[in-house]
Amino acid sequence: MAEDEDIFLRAQQRSYKGLTEDKEKEWKGPFYFIQAADPQLGLMKAWSVGDCDGGGDEWSEEVWLTKQAVQAINKLQPQPRFMALCGDLVHAMPGSPFREEQERDLKEVLRETDPNIPLIFVSGNHDLSNTPTPETVEQYCHCWGDDYFSYWVGGVLFLVLNSQFFFDASRCPQLKQAHESWLEQQLQSAAQSSARHVLILQHIPLYLRTPDEEDDYFNLQRDKRESLIHRFRQAGVKAVFSGHYHRNAGGYHDGLHMVVTSAIGCQLGEDTHGVRVVVVTADEIIHRYHSLDQLSNKGVDEDLKKLLA
Secondary structure (H helix, E strand, C coil), X not given: CHHHCCCCCCCECCECCXXXXXXXXXXXXXXXXXXXXXXXXXHHHHHHHCCCCCCCCCCHHHHHHHHHHHHHHHHCCCCCCCEEEECCCECCCCCCXXXXXXXXXXXXXXXXXXXXXXXXXXXXXXXXXXXXXXXXXXXXXXXXXXXXXXXXXXXXEEEECCCHHHHCCCCCHHHHHHHHHHHHHHHHHHHHCCCCEEEEECCCCCXXXXXXXXXXXXXXXXXXXXXXXHHHHHCCEEEEEECCCCCCEEEEECCEEEEECCCCCCCCCCCCXXXXXXXXXXXXXXXXXXXXXHHCCCHHHHHHHHHHC
């Protein structure tokens, strides 16, 4: 893995080089970014054989799908300001025999991303394990960068959260507390900042359809989600973008958008492999999910030019 270590610019010390408040705090007009989720190399084979714990011994299909996404994104004009990958980068859990190979192959594909398009990595449950430990978090950070951090783009503040600490941090309580302290400070600062918008990226959705829905594997527990929604709204957060569900979903509650984006990789519903294009204007967050085939269509460029005019 040594040869891969410096391929990607990665978040360090809770920030992202070049995307800092000093350099990016000024609003300069509309821009857009790509939100992708769950390339999850290995899940398609595991799902097909009904062995999601240990069946992910092939991932050529996910490699091709991710490559298709990268190639289409590279051709978009104008270029996106960045691409965020919202968790479950690979399927093999920490300690699984296919883990290093899947990470290596994903990095090889992502290496083809235009270097002018920063890559934002968000940690998911398969990246950290369903119940993370200090060791699994450290392994992730070594490979992909900080598991939570903030950055600025064009006058907009982005918070990248480790949603696994919300879901089950029973084996790493100190890390959970550090994340909580950092988040509280970030939310307080956001409420007082000059940011045009505040947006959050995390893996597990707050909810799939409505804030009062029942607890599920694919959402956060109700008491946790209610607390977060309240805190996010107080800080002026406009939208939360997530993955994890392998289907498109989401809702809108009390001024806060919950956007759930389907996967580049394995689909568990009726959606097709794709990514979300998110346009940020002075007053709105406009987003649309595109299949990988649609993304390769020049019509996307024309739509972007109209929205960014």
